[in-house]
Amino acid sequence: MSDKNSQGPVWEVFTQKKSGQAFQHAGSLHAFDREMALENARDLYTRRDKPFGLWVVPASAIVAVSSEDSEAFFDPSDDKTYRHPTFYDIPEEVKNL
Amino acid sequence: MTIELQEKLQDFQTYIDAEEKIEPGDWMPDDYRAHNVRQISQHAHSEVIGMQPEGNWITRAPSLRAKKILLAKIQDEGGHGLYLYSAAETLGISRDELIEQLHEGKAKYSSVFNYPTLNWADIGAIGWLVDGAAVTNQLSLRRTSYGPYARAMFRICNEESFHQRQGYEIMMKMANGTPEQREMAQDALNRWWWPALMMFGPHDNQSQRTHKGMMWKIKRASNDELRQRFIDKTVPQAEFLGLTIPDPDLRWNPDTNQYDTGEINWDEFHQVISGNGPCNRERMDHHKKVHEEGAWVREAAAAFAAKKQAQQN
Numbered sequence: 001m002s003d004k005n006s007q008g009p010v011w012e013v014f015t016q017k018k019s020g021q022a023f024q025h026a027g028s029l030h031a032f033d034r035e036m037a038l039e040n041a042r043d044l045y046t047r048r049d050k051p052f053g054l055w056v057v058p059a060s061a062i063v064a065v066s067s068e069d070s071e072a073f074f075d076p077s078d079d080k081t082y083r084h085p086t087f088y089d090i091p092e093e094v095k096n097l
Numbered sequence: 098m099t100i101e102l103q104e105k106l107q108d109f110q111t112y113i114d115a116e117e118k119i120e121p122g123d124w125m126p127d128d129y130r131a132h133n134v135r136q137i138s139q140h141a142h143s144e145v146i147g148m149q150p151e152g153n154w155i156t157r158a159p160s161l162r163a164k165k166i167l168l169a170k171i172q173d174e175g176g177h178g179l180y181l182y183s184a185a186e187t188l189g190i191s192r193d194e195l196i197e198q199l200h201e202g203k204a205k206y207s208s209v210f211n212y213p214t215l216n217w218a219d220i221g222a223i224g225w226l227v228d229g230a231a232v233t234n235q236l237s238l239r240r241t242s243y244g245p246y247a248r249a250m251f252r253i254c255n256e257e258s259f260h261q262r263q264g265y266e267i268m269m270k271m272a273n274g275t276p277e278q279r280e281m282a283q284d285a286l287n288r289w290w291w292p293a294l295m296m297f298g299p300h301d302n303q304s305q306r307t308h309k310g311m312m313w314k315i316k317r318a319s320n321d322e323l324r325q326r327f328i329d330k331t332v333p334q335a336e337f338l339g340l341t342i343p344d345p346d347l348r349w350n351p352d353t354n355q356y357d358t359g360e361i362n363w364d365e366f367h368q369v370i371s372g373n374g375p376c377n378r379e380r381m382d383h384h385k386k387v388h389e390e391g392a393w394v395r396e397a398a399a400a401f402a403a404k405k406q407a408q409q410n
Contacts, residue, residue: 005191005192005193006193006392006395006396006399007191007192007193007395008395008398008399008402010183010186026252027180027183027184027248027249027252028183028186028187029179029183030192032398032399032401032402033398033401033402033405033406036398036402044176044179044180047172047173047176047256048256064120064122066120066122066123067112067117067119067120067122067123068123068124
């Protein structure tokens with residue numbers, strides 16, 4: 001596939017619905033610079049339901065774990081049951097714990 | 098095929114069968130990638146070319162309200178094209194290549210947009226029938242196996258519901274208006290009904306790609322299933338308007354619990370997809386013209402970005 005690109009680099013867009021909420025990936029777009037990326041993101045991904053916050057990130061800056069590697073990569077988080085509160089037996093008469 | 102590839106294909110199918118989504122960086126069969134590029138880009142081109150028949154009526158909308166609504170709808174269609182181009186690009190094809198394929202006739206767009214919009218009732222019929230058919234397909238595609246495509250479908254379906262309603266509102270106004278308006282509404286239904294049914298593509302037994310598309314869960318319902326779904330929900334809507342569906346063979350079948358219909362004119366369908374519809378040439382010439390006229394904007398934006406970059410360094 002050719003390297004010809006007349007559309008500018010790809011940016012990933014994240015929107016925040018309300019103040020304090022987590023940002024969520026909305027999609028991607030083309031833009032030549034940061035300002036244009038923000039304006040295009042506003043026009044493309046926020047035509048309704050006015051959000052509170054907006055991020056644009058060069059797509060080339062995203063580092064991802066592939067689905068193939070996902071299981072092995074995240075494996076260590078699954079085998080430590082003592083990280084969950086239900087692991088511990090606390091007598092019923094002890095309150096607020 | 099090597100044993101290693103066979104195993105990979107097997108794992109891929111198991112993953113798909115478990116309703117997991119495929120993401121851009123994942124291994125996928127070349128055919129799966131090609132099938133998605135073809136389907137998503139065809140979908141994107143349809144959204145963008147679909148702006149033309151409706152754009153024809155912006156300056157002649159009958160009221161400011163109607164004009165504002167039509168502008169918002171067409172802007173949405175452009176936006177939907179962009180969501181879909183982005184989804185296709187995650188498969189490794191560039192925007193420039195996608196547009197080139199459209200201009201060279203290698204990529205198709207929905208045949209329905211090669212019909213002309215002759216009067217204002219056509220804007221109603223497009224919203225009601227063409228968007229209605231499109232959304233029937235798109236609702237099903239929210240469950241497609243390629244993650245970026247599925248996410249674009251959710252976003253698009255959320256926005257599409259107003260399109261169909263605004264179209265039906267126009268039809269209601271005209272069907273309940275003067276005898277001339279009523280006649281225009283019926284005429285628009287007569288001209289758009291069959292092209293809308295053709296949007297679902299050939300019958301399942303004629304469709305070459307249905308098998309793999311369904312196996313890989315790119316398509317989640319067959320052409321005929323989706324077409325039937327659309328017919329069954331649209332016929333009562335036409336009855337409410339007091340308009341007649343232009344199909345003498347259309348009747349309710351109590352045994353199957355669905356409508357039986359006459360046969361689609363497949364010769365017309367093949368003529369239109371192979372370039373001989375009423376507006377094929379006009380649609381493509383217009384897209385090329387606008388793309389070429391916009392070249393200086395892209396070049397200027399690239400030059401400006403490079404200049405600012407140089408100043409920062």
